[in-house]
Amino acid sequence: MARGEVAQAMAALAAHRTEMGGQGIADLFRDDPQRFERFHVELDDILFDFSKHRLTETTLRLLLDLARAADVEARRAALFAGEPVNTTEHRAAMHMALRNLSGKPMFAEGHDVMPEVLAERRKMEAFAEAVRNGDVKTASGARFTDIVNFGIGGSDLGPAMAARALAPFIADHLTLHFVANVDGADLGDTLKTLPLETTLFIICSKTFTTLETMTNAATARQRVAEALGEAAVAEHFCAVSTHLDKIAAFGVRSDRVFGFWDWVGGRYSIWSSIGLSLAIGIGAEKFEKFLLGGQDIDAHFTSAPLERNVPVLMALLGVWYRNVWGFATHAVIPYDERMARFPAYLQQLEMESNGKSVDLSGEPVSLATAPVIFGEPGTNCQHAFFQLLHQGVEIVPVDFLVAIQPSGADLLHHQLLFANCLAQSQALMQGRSLAEVTRRLEAENMPAEAIAALAPHKVFAGNRPSSTFLYKRLSPRVLGQLIALYEHKVFVQGVIWNINSFDQWGVELGKELAGKLAPIIADPASPTDSFDPSTAGLIAAARRRNKG
Numbered sequence: 001m002a003r004g005e006v007a008q009a010m011a012a013l014a015a016h017r018t019e020m021g022g023q024g025i026a027d028l029f030r031d032d033p034q035r036f037e038r039f040h041v042e043l044d045d046i047l048f049d050f051s052k053h054r055l056t057e058t059t060l061r062l063l064l065d066l067a068r069a070a071d072v073e074a075r076r077a078a079l080f081a082g083e084p085v086n087t088t089e090h091r092a093a094m095h096m097a098l099r100n101l102s103g104k105p106m107f108a109e110g111h112d113v114m115p116e117v118l119a120e121r122r123k124m125e126a127f128a129e130a131v132r133n134g135d136v137k138t139a140s141g142a143r144f145t146d147i148v149n150f151g152i153g154g155s156d157l158g159p160a161m162a163a164r165a166l167a168p169f170i171a172d173h174l175t176l177h178f179v180a181n182v183d184g185a186d187l188g189d190t191l192k193t194l195p196l197e198t199t200l201f202i203i204c205s206k207t208f209t210t211l212e213t214m215t216n217a218a219t220a221r222q223r224v225a226e227a228l229g230e231a232a233v234a235e236h237f238c239a240v241s242t243h244l245d246k247i248a249a250f251g252v253r254s255d256r257v258f259g260f261w262d263w264v265g266g267r268y269s270i271w272s273s274i275g276l277s278l279a280i281g282i283g284a285e286k287f288e289k290f291l292l293g294g295q296d297i298d299a300h301f302t303s304a305p306l307e308r309n310v311p312v313l314m315a316l317l318g319v320w321y322r323n324v325w326g327f328a329t330h331a332v333i334p335y336d337e338r339m340a341r342f343p344a345y346l347q348q349l350e351m352e353s354n355g356k357s358v359d360l361s362g363e364p365v366s367l368a369t370a371p372v373i374f375g376e377p378g379t380n381c382q383h384a385f386f387q388l389l390h391q392g393v394e395i396v397p398v399d400f401l402v403a404i405q406p407s408g409a410d411l412l413h414h415q416l417l418f419a420n421c422l423a424q425s426q427a428l429m430q431g432r433s434l435a436e437v438t439r440r441l442e443a444e445n446m447p448a449e450a451i452a453a454l455a456p457h458k459v460f461a462g463n464r465p466s467s468t469f470l471y472k473r474l475s476p477r478v479l480g481q482l483i484a485l486y487e488h489k490v491f492v493q494g495v496i497w498n499i500n501s502f503d504q505w506g507v508e509l510g511k512e513l514a515g516k517l518a519p520i521i522a523d524p525a526s527p528t529d530s531f532d533p534s535t536a537g538l539i540a541a542a543r544r545r546n547k548g
């Protein structure tokens, strides 16, 4: 791949941006009433509208030139061929194999992984069904009512987000809980609500060493042993990890241990046995529908031409704003309360994958990488940070996600929700000019002096870009599709930025320092002079105040 060609493509985009001048999105719609027709893609279940962007046919052509210059298609082929695209850890990134329901082989680093994937999936789904229908029983022979997932990062965010998103599909007799934080309040508050005698704990950790998960699991184990007896531990715990050897010491029965593989990154692991809590909740059949959604998008991503390829378009729009316009943030706003954790899920997916500052050869990157991702469900956030989105100095491109139909019978609520979603993208795009504000205030008979003082505060600059993802209903399959769209978007951006999207060395330093600090915090007599003055000062202050 010629990085020189990428630089040329970026330069062409920068020149094009200058040529666009002040042309706004609303102007583009005025000039071309067919714009929506040309700038949306309909997949079977999701419509992706990208017409409300600072984008013309020329922009799109230049962005596609950029994708070609970065060799997106060849790199995509390498990803799907199971080549070791995670170069610093010498691993493939083959999470797509976990959702491969086609019966065809898929390879990671040269060998067909499907036999082991299918065997593990069958085992996990059989266990999930047995817990769900009561065949797997508690120590006292009752049915499990509560499932607690211990995990953090990718071992928590995926199942926690999906369990909330798919709440209508969760069996009525089961309640799912997710405990991630090492803050004892997380476990403590959850334990208070639990009937321990009918609770199943799932320890999810790829490495089976993560401080938070191991601490929470050990505390819960102790509580179970105290309350129900040591023998109950084997009946009330199961585990998911790639390090099966580490699990035995915890006392988990070997038939309740579920594996996955090094070629599955933590933030891509929802499709693996890490999805056990979700599979128990929604059942194996719906879990496979969820996998099918992921597979749908793999098929689309690998076969659709770049100009109609939704993850590619999402990625290119992101690069356009991040690298050419210099917009440093990106909001994801689901108008779907049950998708409340989706922005947090995407924060890990996008920022842990692409929050990098060296390229594949270890040199400083030549282009800015991942923006800051944030979001909350609409309409709530309209009454919070949307002020900044409409009138702030920062331009924040937005992804709106909305279902056409409510998942229940709440039609009126849903019509209001839907109207608000469309209103926000419309308002961001069209804005309201000073002339318009003035005319409206004049119509209210406001004195000229008062109008002059107030009008500037009521102006909306507009021309603020957004995409809309429209789906009929939030089903397991649609959720699988949405997640996979973003996964592949992240991959394409990583290719353009020439970074490794599959490692996360940036999380290591803090873990290491916490390991050194923990014994110092635990022993008030230990010396602090090896720390920087701020850290030492904070420890000293905490010790002083702790005495009071």
Ligand SMILES: O=P(O)(O)OC[C@H]1O[C@](O)(CO)[C@@H](O)[C@@H]1O
Residues within 6 Å of the ligand: 152, 153, 154, 155, 204, 205, 206, 207, 208, 209, 210, 213, 266, 267, 352, 504, 507
């Ligand atoms: O599943 P594990 O090994 O407990 O790791 C949890 C999370 O921690 C991280 O390694 C970051 O610290 C994530 O990438 C991962 O999803």
